[in-house]
Amino acid sequence: NTEAVQALEFPIPAGVYAERVVSVKHYTDRLFSFRITRPQSFRFRSGEFVMIGLPNAEKPVFRAYSIASPNWDEEVEFFSIKVPDGPLTQHLQKIQPGDTVLMRQKSTGTLVNDALTPGKRLYMISTGTGIAPFASLMRDPETYDKFEQVILTHTCRDVAELRYGEELIETTREDPLIGELTEGRLHYFASTTREPSPHTGRITTLIENGELFKALGTEPLDPATDRVMICGSMNMLKDVKALAEKAGLKEGSNAEPADFVVERAFVG
């Protein structure tokens, strides 16, 4: 590496990678994404999360972040909220290309293909930054090996917050590596709750009143064909999980794969 190594005030803790910020993109005053260099030895399964922090203290604050990039990507991408007094995000939202971000070496999580039994359709249901693990999974060829149809739903407060997901769908469909694989198989459904858009309402409402399935041309959730991954706030997880269970789907895990899995999105 010929680039000047940033002088770090504090030592890098053990078991932690110190990586360089490659790019940062701000979507709204609440949301931004960034990409860092990927350590050669860093391996993860698409959909997992990792702890990240900043080298600005002797004992840095770490928070769990879903990895948004697929596992074949040369960089690692994250999608983050900005919380004005958030212990990590108040600083993280100011990062610039060239800055250092810390990342713990071990990733983990339940939103992985391994935790689901095979099915016809995969529903990836997200709100807010909960879209991040699905940004990884929808770009992983393994997801298309396992499922005929891959459906991403994203619900946000307003239209501007949907932009990251819209761009993701566009770039995935055009991607030289994965684009062809997604043809006619990757479906996107977006809704907003605090601003009118083509689909207005919480995803729970749109599942219950059938608007989601009508828009997709599918049938209501069925354990014979459908698998579901859920990522959002604590209350969103509870409510969507209840709907999945009502439809007869069983919760899975890495140890015991089944019909649906849940994971809380990063909150602050």
Ligand code: A2P
């Ligand atoms: P709402 O605007 O009605 O609160 P946030 O940015 O606060 O995490 O919210 C992201 C999206 O998740 C918002 O559209 C929000 O709707 C929605 N949401 C919040 N709670 C739930 C829930 N319990 N079930 C489904 N959607 C939810």
